[in-house]
Amino acid sequence: MLFLFLFLPFSLAQAQDRVMLGGTLRSAATGEVLIGASVSVAGTINGVETNTNGVYTLRLAPGTYQIQFTYIGFQTLTQEVVLTRTTRLNVELQEVTNKLNEVVVESERNSFQERLSTPQMSMETLSSREAKLLPALFGEVDIIKTLQLKPGIQSGGEGSSGLFVRGGSNDQNLVLLDDALVYNPSHLFGFFSVFNPDAVRGVELYKGGFPAQFGGRLSSVLDVKLREGNRKENDVSGGIGLIASRLTVEGPIQKDKSSFLISGRRTYVDVFTRMINKAKENDPDWSPIPDYYFHDFNAKATFELGANDRLFLNGYFGRDFFTFNDENFNFNFNWGNKVGSARWVHQFSPRFFVNTTFSVSNYEYEIKNELDIYSFNLTSNITDLTLKSDFEYISSEKHHLRFGGAVTNHRFVVGRLEANSQDGSVNVAAGNTYRGQEYGVYVSDDWSFNPVFTLSYGLRLSGFLNNGKNFLGIEPRAAASYRLSETLTLKANYTRMFQYVHLISNSGASLPTDIWYPSSPGVKPQRSDQFTLGLTKLYKDKYLFSTEAYYKKMNRQLDLRDGAQIFGNTELEDEFVFGTGDSYGQEFYVEKKEGKTTGWIGYTLSWTNRTFPDINEGRTFPTRFDRRHDLSIVGIQEVSRRISATATFVYGTGNAYSLPVQRFIFQDVPGEDYTVIPVYPDRNSFRLAAYHRLDLGLVYKLRPKRGSADLTFSVYNAYNRRNPYFVYFETLKNEESNQITGFVAKQVSLFPVIPSITYNFKF
Known part of the structure; x- marks a missing residue:
């Protein structure tokens, strides 16, 4: 190299x-x-x-x-x-x-040709316009859920918007919003993402072959770009849906020189639940419905400072609120992100550019609980300050050079617990604050050796400093493409990645009580090595076929030991266990973008395992998101200039699960209450039922006097498949003796068939 x-x-x-x-x-x-x-x-x-x-x-x-x-x-x-x-x-x-x-055909043909010629592989692109065509849960368009329809990208389960990419966990995804890091990209306990589709221009997701400018995560990079706003005239757009409404205002600050974009979104399910609770407040048998809502806000300003300079200012604020109150109990839980960035772009010459970004990122959650005279407050957060510069130099038609660096100052507040009572008899405080500095420098080159062979190679040096311990990582990157014919290309790549911050999550908790924890003398950074080999074929200039085989080895994986306590624990590292993981599989993809009927089919065959000496007696076990078969079919039919019909079908092997195979009863003293103790076999040795679902949609373009508008109809889970969310066991007892006679498994499902309608407008 x-x-x-x-x-x-x-x-x-x-x-x-x-x-x-x-x-x-x-x-x-x-x-x-x-x-x-x-x-x-x-x-x-x-x-x-x-x-x-x-x-x-x-x-x-x-x-x-x-x-x-x-x-x-x-x-x-x-x-x-x-x-x-x-x-x-x-x-x-x-x-x-x-x-x-004829216009669309030419555009799509050129995009397919780019897929053939570039060495970049394991990458998915999606525009907000494409996402808005597909049917969605409650009519709420979600870019992350649309990405889950691509091969190698899985959801965590029913209703979840989390990404599990090629066997990696949800925290191993680097999520960037206009170059600023987002730690928790989910609303509604993971059912929706934080990205308002009206503010997003498009996304790029790297599943492998990561460019050298990206680092800090093992499994994927989700690069979200916001729209700049209209530099020519004022626009107002938005939508009114079943559970949420959104509004976007944009326009020029100085015509053709600068622009602004402001976008907001809020759900209003809480309005109805409060009305129901109010009407039932005098009913002694009524159990109040918890309040839940989220809101988010995007703002962006773009300034053209001259022929060679542009300035971008970006801000995001999003929050989720979950509240349950009755006369004896008051529970409040809220969490969210705050992100801000300033990016300066300078063009030294037609061949030499630099992007410099300063960003602030914060994620936090807070739980407040009041019970009679007692109360407690549990918080956790992470705050980052990042400065990065990326240079781009096109030395010739054969070489495209990129280099740069970044430094991030992390501040972690881990499980801060405060408990007290009104009479002062209880006053407890616990929790820790840590700091760490993460840094990286890189250089890469895209070398078009000849018309049929292209090589992309690079090197990233990364590091993390915490508590006097300095970790260093050497991360080579290499990708190559060889054009076997005008319509067939062979590609391969290798990537090494390091991850220096770790997500500690209590998997038994129903709420997202997630704690980010730094690498330290006792917690080494995670590392992954991924190899990919693939073929891309263009057929009749309108069908793109691709297949990729991958193998990913992950070292220093982190998990919680069985029975771990994370709330208010000042010695969290004592609860950690460490192991290894691997994931391998084959992805197949075919896409058609020409004509009135378009869409794609994606299929993945994969295996994902973990091995921890302190879990499962050291035996290898599949992860919860190990999925042997994963299939998605997407179809879009242009019925007329005003009507488009869409359909998506998904099928996936059921998630791996741990269930008890037998139970025994323990009674300390005869005649007293007894305890039922379950006996579990190997971890995740059972499977939930297979997941499959059909969604249907229809977009009908209206003809307003000014601007544009449409009605979007969608049917989620059209044939009412009751997909499993989780399984629990119901105890069977003899009515006369009250003795336990057995246990029966019960499945809980979330969403039946759900029709929805959304009115979208722009003027």
């Missing part, structure tokens, strides 16, 4: 007959930059994608060219360019309002 980096200086001595063509691609309607758009020389394979700033750069010999600009959902533009010297050409593309097949 060192030889490859030493080779780079030779690439700077390029032939003098090359000139530069570069510029920025934007939406003609809003002025927002277009990320990942294709810019190519018509009739050739010579082309590039716009970067995260919407900038493209081509090096060409002097001459006359037909330059083609394409982006999904926008009309393709072909422009003749006469090149005699370095030229800047900024372009605005018109959005396709009524889907013109």
Whole structure:
């Protein structure tokens, strides 16, 4: 690898007959930059994608060219360019309002060609527009739940929006919102994500082959980009749904120079539950319904400071509230994220850019409980301050160099417990505060060795400092693609990742009482090594087939010992156990994006195991999210210009589960109460019933006098499959003697068939 980096200086001595063509691609309607758009020389394979700033750069010999600009959902533009010297050409593309097949076909064909030519693999992209077409629970569009329809990405179970990627746990995902870290990307106990679809432009999810600029997690990177706001005119958009409403306001601060976007969302189930509780307050047999609601708020401002400088200010605040009150008991639980960032983008030249970001991230939860004269307050949080710079240098048409670094200051408040009484007889406080510094530097290069072979290679050096202990990690990255033919590409990659912060979760708790804990002298950082091999095939320019085989080895995995106590425990490390894990499998994917019928099919065959010397007597066991078979089918049918019908079907092997195989009764003194003690076999040795579900949707475009609007109808779980949420055992007793005669397993299911309707508008 060192030889490859030493080779780079030779690439700077390029032939003098090359000139530069570069510029920025934007939406003609809003002025927002277009990320990942294709810019190519018509009739050739010579082309590039716009970067995260919407900038493209081509090096060409002097001459006359037909330059083609394409982006999904926008009309393709072909422009003749006469090149005699370095030229800047900024372009605005018109959005396709009524889907013109010939335009969409060209855009999708170019996106498929990019998938063939790039060495990047194990990556999924999704736009907010695509997510809004699919049916959703309670009509609430959720980007993370849509990503779960891709191969290799699993949910934790019924109703959960958590991501379990290629055998990794939920905390092993790096979640970024405009380059700022989000620790808990879920609302409603994991049923919905924190990402408001009206504020999101699109997401990229890396399952493997991680670019060197990303680090700190083992399993995936979820990179969420927010919209910039309309630089040309004011817009108001939103939606009114079954359980929530949302509103987005955007427009220019200074026309064509700066813009703002403000977006908010709130559920209102609590309004109805309070009305019911109020009506039943005089009923002695009535048990009050707990109150629950969440809200979130996004704000973003974009400023063009000059031809070469842009400034982005971004803020997010989201909170969940769960309350249960009666005359004897008062329980309040709230949790949420606060995120803020300032990002400066500077272009030194058409080939040299830098992104510098300062961000603040905070996640916390708080439990307040009042019982008679006693009360307690339990809190836990993590706060980060991060500074990072990412440089991008296109030295030639063969080399694309990236390098940079980041440093993060972590502050952990772990399980702070305060308990007291009104008379002062009880006054207890416990908990710890830790600090740690995480840092990393990286360099990488995309080397187009020839038209059929491309190599992407890099190196990341990471570290973590805590309590005088300094951990260092060397993280090599390498990916290669070889074009076997015009329509078939072979790809492979290897990645090593380190994770220095760890999520400690009481899996027996029904509430998300999660504690983030730093690496320390007693808790070493986690490490993973992943190998991937795949084939990508383009068929008739409209079908994309891909398959990937992967193997991931994970070391220094962390879990809680059986019976661990985490509330108010000042010696948490005594409750930890450490082990290893592995995951391997094969993913298959076929996608069609041309014509009136589009969609995809994804299937994953996989195994995920863990081995802990202190758990299960050291025997290897499957994780709860080990899923042998995982299938998703997505279909979108354009019935007419105003009507689109959608359907999704999912099937998955039931989650691994621990259930008792027998019980014995212990009675200390004859005649006194007895205790039933369950006997468990190996951990997770049972399976819940298979999970499967069909969702249906219909989008009907209205014709308002101004702007646009639609009605979105959806049916979640259309054939009313009662999928298992968990299993418990009911005790059977003899009515006369009150003696236990047996136990019977009972399944709890969450969601029956749920129809919903959402009104979406924009003006």
